Amino acid sequence: xxxxxxxxxxxxxxxxxxxxxxxxxxxxxxxxxxxxxxxxxxxxxxxxxxxxxxxxxxxxxxxxxxxxxxxxxxxxxxxxxxxxxxxxxxxxxxxxxxxxxxxxxxxxxxxxxxxxxxxxxxxxxxxxxxxxxxxxxxxxxxxxxxxxxxxxxxxxxxxxxxxxxxxxxxxxxxxxxxxxxxxxxxxxxxxxxxxxxxxxxxxxxxxxxxxxxxxxxxxxxxxxxxxx
Amino acid sequence: xxxxxxxxxxxxxxxxxxxxxxxxxxxxxxxxxxxxxxxxxxxxxxxxxxxxxxxxxxxxxxxxxxxxxxxxxxxxxxxxxxxxxxxxxxxxxxxxxxxxxxxxxxxxxxxxxxxxxxxxxxxxxxxxxxxxxxxxxxxxxxxxxxxxxxxxxxxxxxxxxxxxxxxxxxxxxxxxxxxxxxxxxxxxxxxxxxxxxxxxxxxxxxxxxxxxxxxxxxxxxxxxxxxx
DNA sequence: GCAATATGGATTTTCGAAAATTTTTGCATT
DNA sequence: AATGCAAAAATTTTCGAAAATCCATATTGC
Numbered sequence: 001x002x003x004x005x006x007x008x009x010x011x012x013x014x015x016x017x018x019x020x021x022x023x024x025x026x027x028x029x030x031x032x033x034x035x036x037x038x039x040x041x042x043x044x045x046x047x048x049x050x051x052x053x054x055x056x057x058x059x060x061x062x063x064x065x066x067x068x069x070x071x072x073x074x075x076x077x078x079x080x081x082x083x084x085x086x087x088x089x090x091x092x093x094x095x096x097x098x099x100x101x102x103x104x105x106x107x108x109x110x111x112x113x114x115x116x117x118x119x120x121x122x123x124x125x126x127x128x129x130x131x132x133x134x135x136x137x138x139x140x141x142x143x144x145x146x147x148x149x150x151x152x153x154x155x156x157x158x159x160x161x162x163x164x165x166x167x168x169x170x171x172x173x174x175x176x177x178x179x180x181x182x183x184x185x186x187x188x189x190x191x192x193x194x195x196x197x198x199x200x201x202x203x204x205x206x207x208x209x210x211x212x213x214x215x216x217x218x219x220x221x222x223x224x225x226x227x228x
Numbered sequence: 229x230x231x232x233x234x235x236x237x238x239x240x241x242x243x244x245x246x247x248x249x250x251x252x253x254x255x256x257x258x259x260x261x262x263x264x265x266x267x268x269x270x271x272x273x274x275x276x277x278x279x280x281x282x283x284x285x286x287x288x289x290x291x292x293x294x295x296x297x298x299x300x301x302x303x304x305x306x307x308x309x310x311x312x313x314x315x316x317x318x319x320x321x322x323x324x325x326x327x328x329x330x331x332x333x334x335x336x337x338x339x340x341x342x343x344x345x346x347x348x349x350x351x352x353x354x355x356x357x358x359x360x361x362x363x364x365x366x367x368x369x370x371x372x373x374x375x376x377x378x379x380x381x382x383x384x385x386x387x388x389x390x391x392x393x394x395x396x397x398x399x400x401x402x403x404x405x406x407x408x409x410x411x412x413x414x415x416x417x418x419x420x421x422x423x424x425x426x427x428x429x430x431x432x433x434x435x436x437x438x439x440x441x442x443x444x445x446x447x448x449x450x451x452x453x454x455x456x
Numbered sequence: 457g458c459a460a461t462a463t464g465g466a467t468t469t470t471c472g473a474a475a476a477t478t479t480t481t482g483c484a485t486t
Numbered sequence: 487a488a489t490g491c492a493a494a495a496a497t498t499t500t501c502g503a504a505a506a507t508c509c510a511t512a513t514t515g516c
Contacts, residue, residue: 002468002469002470003469003470004469004470037470037471038470038471038472039470039471039472040469040470040471041469041470041471044469060476060477060478061477061478061479
């Protein structure tokens with residue numbers, strides 16, 4: 001892996017997880033020290049991230065972590081519902097046994113991690129498996145552009161989820177794993193209407209929870225935590 | 229505008245128009261001479277274009293213009309229909325007078341250019357106004373991510389259209405301007421169902437024409453022309 | 457003859473410094 | 487005290503060269 005690729009992976013990682021807070025200026029001297037490399041690979045990574053809307057850039061004034069806003073959250077979620085429900089229908093129509101087995105496998109791994117607590121609990125491992133599960137549902141949709149947009153929207157949405165997730169137990173009376181199981185069941189039953197409806201409900205529940213957590217009075221605390 | 233921005237604009241332009249043929253290796257020494265700048269700004273532009281899928285990159289093996297394929301064409305068009313019909317419905321629901329006036333203006337300018345022939349005909353001016361017209365329809369959709377994806381899919385699709393467009397008169401018995409007028413009428417009438425159906429038909433006609441032009445026996449000629 | 461390996465040139469990648477630009481600071485003037 | 491301006495500092499952008507890697511060709515050993 002080249003340094004530029006490493007810079008891209010690490011920066012993306014740190015932006016999505018909120019280690020680099022929204023709006024924060026990304027000064028090359030700082031980044032160079034933090035990631036241990038020269039300006040060139042960093043600038044290449046920043047340009048890629050700019051194209052992905054994870055960072056903003058202004059001529060001769062450098063880069064910043066892209067800001068967050070409730071409007072953007074709603075925008076991304078409604079697009080996710082549109083694109084992912086269609087992809088899910090396509091996958092259900094075209095998926096083979098390997099696709100179905102992939103879903104079963106991803107769901108099982110997700111549940112294992114979700115069931116862990118105490119020292120074995122690992123929010124990042126959980127997030128990775130959550131994302132992998134959702135991707136496994138769509139894997140058979142046979143549309144590279146759809147998967148690309150799904151990945152982009154995932155990254156955009158994840159930035160809103162992380163600060164809330166770190167507030168452990170904000171799942172507030174919601175059994176997320178049950179939603180996942182029901183979604184997998186409907187998908188494996190090839191019941192496209194039911195699966196699409198469950199996927200939509202899943203995302204609407206998520207955005208509801210996030211909106212509640214991001215209400216004006218909560219915003220300050222969330223931002224502050226994300227900045228650490 | 230910085231050199232890196234200029235490199236991005238120029239490279240994107242040349243890739244979309246087929247001046248740089250699909251699959252062609254993008255060697256830094258060549259690009260440096262062609263665009264009159266050093267490696268740094270070029271690499272930054274290439275990284276942005278990679279994120280946009282207009283170029284491909286392989287570690288330590290440099291960049292290439294992204295290849296074309298009929299499968300990808302169908303993928304992009306079906307996504308455009310999904311995303312743009314939704315955006316069009318949203319715009320119809322929310323658009324104000326300025327939005328409507330923008331459509332009238334863009335359609336008028338498009339027709340002016342489409343009516344020109346001989347020395348005044350300018351395929352690039354026509355394309356620009358065509359794109360501007362389609363954007364004007366969606367301008368009021370109030371969804372930055374939608375407009376971003378629309379722009380990305382436009383660029384991807386345009387690469388398939390250009391070689392065919394240069395074969396003047398391949399509009400083959402199709403009155404494209406009439407389709408635009410009907411689409412604008414339905415939109416200005418706020419008839420969302422009719423407008424969405426017309427938009428979908430418009431894109432399906434386009435992909436049909438392109439598929440016909442790109443049939444195996446035609447592919448060679450198209451590729452050769454694009455390479456110039 | 458043929459596979460494996462060395463060699464040289466082409467190419468990408470990275471760095472460090474120079475150039476260009478913005479931002480801050482200090483100072484003088486009103 | 488506020489304003490305007492100049493110098494200094496900080497920062498981004500770009501270049502040119504060095505380092506690392508890949509690729510084609512020749513050469514060696516069998």
